[in-house]
Amino acid sequence: xxxxxxxxxxxxxxxxxxxxxxxxxxxxxxxxxxxxxxxxxxxxxxxxxxxxxxxxxxxxxxxxxxxxxxxxxxxxxxxxxxxxxxxxxxxxxxxxxxxxxxxxxxxxxxxxxxxxxxx
Numbered sequence: 001x002x003x004x005x006x007x008x009x010x011x012x013x014x015x016x017x018x019x020x021x022x023x024x025x026x027x028x029x030x031x032x033x034x035x036x037x038x039x040x041x042x043x044x045x046x047x048x049x050x051x052x053x054x055x056x057x058x059x060x061x062x063x064x065x066x067x068x069x070x071x072x073x074x075x076x077x078x079x080x081x082x083x084x085x086x087x088x089x090x091x092x093x094x095x096x097x098x099x100x101x102x103x104x105x106x107x108x109x110x111x112x113x114x115x116x117x118x119x
Contacts, residue, residue, distance in 0.1 A: 075108035
């Protein structure tokens with residue numbers, strides 16, 4: 001391996017490590033957690049792609065479903081949507097708008113949904 005190739009690999013490794021090290025973690029809903037009327041909690045937060053959201057809630061009373069905009073707007077759970085149920089779900093934000101709802105009947109309509117925009 002040439003010195004130039006080695007240097008390139010080392011630089012790329014450093015950039016990957018730096019990106020990971022810069023990631024922030026946010027507890028959705030802060031101290032109240034993932035609960036009713038959490039909509040709007042995400043507003044004004046400087047999310048970046050790679051940041052983590054932690055959804056804390058009582059197991060069996062709520063869940064977290066990753067949805068698209070149409071499902072977010074209509075509070076509907078599409079067939080096959082990723083659904084989390086641990087009560088301490090850690091999800092990584094993708095670049096763009098990330099939509100999350102609670103899939104329990106009536107919970108999304110009661111404000112258990114967020115749209116987090118990551119740059």
